[in-house]
Amino acid sequence: MTTPTLSRNDDVFVLDFGDDENVTSEAWVASIHELLDQVAAAEGPRALVTTGSAKHYSNGLDVPYMATLSPGDVADYVERVLEIPRRIMLLGVPTAAAVNGHAFGMGAFLVIAHDHAVMRADRGFVCFPEVHLGMPFTESLLDVASAALAPRTLRQALSTGHRYGGADAVAAGIVDSTAPLDELTSTASALASSLASTAGPNLALIKRQLLPTIAARSTTPA
Numbered sequence: 001m002t003t004p005t006l007s008r009n010d011d012v013f014v015l016d017f018g019d020d021e022n023v024t025s026e027a028w029v030a031s032i033h034e035l036l037d038q039v040a041a042a043e044g045p046r047a048l049v050t051t052g053s054a055k056h057y058s059n060g061l062d063v064p065y066m067a068t069l070s071p072g073d074v075a076d077y078v079e080r081v082l083e084i085p086r087r088i089m090l091l092g093v094p095t096a097a098a099v100n101g102h103a104f105g106m107g108a109f110l111v112i113a114h115d116h117a118v119m120r121a122d123r124g125f126v127c128f129p130e131v132h133l134g135m136p137f138t139e140s141l142l143d144v145a146s147a148a149l150a151p152r153t154l155r156q157a158l159s160t161g162h163r164y165g166g167a168d169a170v171a172a173g174i175v176d177s178t179a180p181l182d183e184l185t186s187t188a189s190a191l192a193s194s195l196a197s198t199a200g201p202n203l204a205l206i207k208r209q210l211l212p213t214i215a216a217r218s219t220t221p222a
Contacts, residue, residue: 002053004028006035011045011196012189013038013093019053024081024106025062032084033220039093040221046199047192048091050114051098051185057124060105075138081106082140085113086218089147089211092204094195098188099175104129108157109141112148112174116191119170121178125163132161143213149174 002018015035022028039048052058061081066074088095088110096116101124103111108126111117119126128145130137137145137158145154153172156162166178179187208215 004031004035006038009189010193011047012193013042013046013048014185014189015039015048015050017050017052017058021056021059022052022107023059023062024084025065026077026080028062029081029084033087036084036087036091040091044199045196047094047096047189047196048088049096049098049185049188049192050088050110051188052100055101055124056107057097057099057101057103058107058110059102060107078138079140082109082144083218083220085109085144086214087220088113089144089214090204090207090218092201092207093199094192094203096188096192097175098184099124099126100181100184103127109144113144115195116188117175118184118188118191119166119175119178120181120184121166122180125165126169126174127161127163128157129161131159140217143217147211147214 002020004018005016007014039046061078066077069077095114096118097111097114099111099117099119101120103126105128108128111126145158149157150173153174164172164174169175170177176191177187
């Protein structure tokens with residue numbers, strides 16, 4: 001596993017998930033929480049952009065690790081991972097995903113957790129493949145998807161496992177726009193930084209008011 005990194009450019013924090021498949025392992029989750037703690041603790045205008053460094057934004061859950069767990073432990077692991085998109089949804093700073101490549105399963109949930117998203121125009125898919133894997137969605141997962149997706153997109157995305165390329169993802173409302181790879185992070189940063197002045201406790205409160213079910217399940221501070 002590569003180690004996620006956090007950098008800052010003026011008002012924008014850029015959280016790089018890594019340059020591998022960026023699966024959401026236990027170590028990855030712990031690292032992301034530490035970096036989000038830094039963003040949350042910062043003062044003044046600020047925004048957050050997340051991205052990856054290779055062909056994956058995030059390839060989702062750590063399936064080989066899950067194969068070693070009991071069913072109960074699998075459920076606990078999924079809940080621990082799911083706390084990351086919940087935390088992003090409730091974070092008291094504007095957020096934008098710069099989707100540099102594939103975002104599958106939990107990776108797709110990470111994309112839709114952001115206030116904004118920009119997807120690479122020429123390659124990569126956002127996909128919820130669970131229907132093809134014989135995996136149902138937990139109520140917690142459905143809460144996140146229902147809070148982020150329009151009803152028709154929700155039904156298509158989750159019940160068919162459709163792979164959304166950039167143009168399809170824009171049409172479905174999964175992302176706001178597409179951009180060439182060399183403009184991806186700057187485009188996402190522009191979206192988030194335009195609202196950097198709103199960062200703080202009031203924004204966190206508004207997000208919790210808008211997303212009460214997500215807030216009720218969350219176990220980490222905004």
